[in-house]
Amino acid sequence: MKFLLVTDLDHTLVGDAQATLALNQKLAAMRDRLSLIYATGRSYLSARQLKHEAQLLEPDYWITGVGTEIYHQGNRDSVWAQQLSDNWQREQITALVQGFPDLIPQPDDAQNPWKISYFLHSSTADVILTTLRLQLVQANLPAKIIFSSNRDVDILPLSGDKGLAMTYVRQQLQLPSEAMLVCGDSGNDISLFQHATQGVIVRNAQPELLDWYRQSQQSPQSEFFRHYWAQSAHAWGILEALFYFRWL
Structure with a gap:
């Protein structure tokens, strides 16, 4: 095997x-x-x-x-x-995130059609991301947020x-x-x-x-x-x- x-x-x-x-x-x-x-x-x-x-x-x-x-x-x-494209609303999610000034867009080469990436350097990162998750749900924008290395935020389709x-x-x-x-x-x-x-x-x-x-x-x-x-x-x-x- x-x-x-x-x-x-x-x-x-x-x-x-x-x-x-x-x-x-x-x-x-x-x-x-x-x-x-x-x-x-x-x-x-x-x-x-x-x-x-x-x-x-x-x-x-x-x-x-x-x-x-x-x-x-x-x-x-x-x-x-x-599969990832189904019910993925990239533009609407990007627009919503503009209301979070602590989230700084990563360079263009870090983005792709199914991944929206930001830098987040904040002592209140947990609060910011919890609020973002809540607003995505309230706006009916299915997505998952992955936070890693204490700075990288990736927003992806649920699938x-x-x-x-x-x-x-x-x-x-x-x-x-x-x-x-x-x-x-x-x-x-x-x-x-x-x-x-x-x-x-x-x-x-x-x-x-x-x-x-x-x-x-x-x-x-x-x-x-x-x-x-x-x-x-x-x-x-x-x-x-x-x-x-x-x-x-």
């Missing part, structure tokens, strides 16, 4: 060059039985540039834009794009995030969830861990992911999740988890 590795890029797979190289060598040796997915907040072009700079392996699939785009062999998945995109691809590959390891470090990776699968949180993870991890351990559903907080940072943590879960 093939093994599916789904990993975030920045501060997870990438961040320690020696660790990335060591992990790449292990993954290359098992490439014939490995399906590899990169799941990142970056755009597809930015992610490909990082792959070149960090000398990463070529994945089977790219999940980019926090799960709003899926690419396979250079082509964007049009079925996934159509889009890294975890849902990962599940879509896994079903395309016809692989069971138990044959999968997900890897991440920040709030936009939480959705990867919300599915019945094995997961590794690298040692250098952001507080919002660690808070979610601690809370999830108390959940009645925790028995369905097998998540491991690694002792090592970056790709060393992924390598550690591959041994921990006995994939190596």
Whole structure:
């Protein structure tokens, strides 16, 4: 049976060059039985540039834009794009957010048709985002808000995030969830861990992911999740988890 590795890029797979190289060598040796997915907040072009700079392996699939785009062999998945387009009102949501001056639009290359991204540097971020969620509901504008790294705000369709995109691809590959390891470090990776699968949180993870991890351990559903907080940072943590879960 093939093994599916789904990993975030920045501060997870990438961040320690020696660790990335060591992990790449292990993954290359098992490439014939490995399906590899990169799941990142970056755009597809930015992610490909990082792959070149960090000398990463070529994945089977790219999940980019926090799960709003899926690419396979250079082509964007049009079925996934159509699913996200249903009942997605991007212009109306953008107009509503203009009433929140603390939300600063990210550069154009960080945006896409199904992702609206902002910077938020405020000690009252939780209050601001709670108010925004309430106003979206009141305006009948279905959307989800993802806050990560204590600064990045991504507004997505309800049907889009890294975890849902990962599940879509896994079903395309016809692989069971138990044959999968997900890897991440920040709030936009939480959705990867919300599915019945094995997961590794690298040692250098952001507080919002660690808070979610601690809370999830108390959940009645925790028995369905097998998540491991690694002792090592970056790709060393992924390598550690591959041994921990006995994939190596």
